[in-house]
Amino acid sequence: MKKIILLSLLLLVTAVACSGEEMRVMGVWARPSPPSAANGAFYMIIENRTGVDDALIGVQADVCGAAELHESFMKDDGVMGMRPAPNNEVSLPAGEIVALQAGGIHVMCMNKTAPFQAGDEIPLRLTFAKWGEMEVTAEIREN
Ligand SMILES: [Cu+2]
Secondary structure (H helix, E strand, O other): OHHHHHHHHHHHHHHHHHOOOOEEEEEEEEOOEOOOOOOEEEEEEEEEOOOOOEEEEEEEOOOEEEEEEEEEEEOOOOOEEEEEOHHHOEEEOOOOEEEEOOOOOEEEEEEEOOOEOOOOEEEEEEEEOOOEEEEEEEEEOOO
């Protein structure tokens, strides 16, 4: 009897240890910007531990008139510009870590409805093609 209980416990522990499949979103943040600034950008690190290829396909925030997925690129005149990410999504291959960061892919918050002040916490709702929706909190800080 004891052996069976021990074995069950062992199986349970193993099951819990292996069930780490998740979409991990870390370090969500944005720089402070004054009310006069129409737009802001959110950055974050996404680790796809779900075991399947996925994609970030949308972001919503109450403080943004609209939130778009953007990529930065070098324009012909050597100046950095930005444009909607290909297919308006960010690919998240299984097992990989993707960084949304300044000078790269970012979430563009268009037509801000509130200033971003250092110390503020802004809720964002992320939509993944397969993982579904996730609520995260962006921290407003200088860097
Ligand atoms: Cu942008």
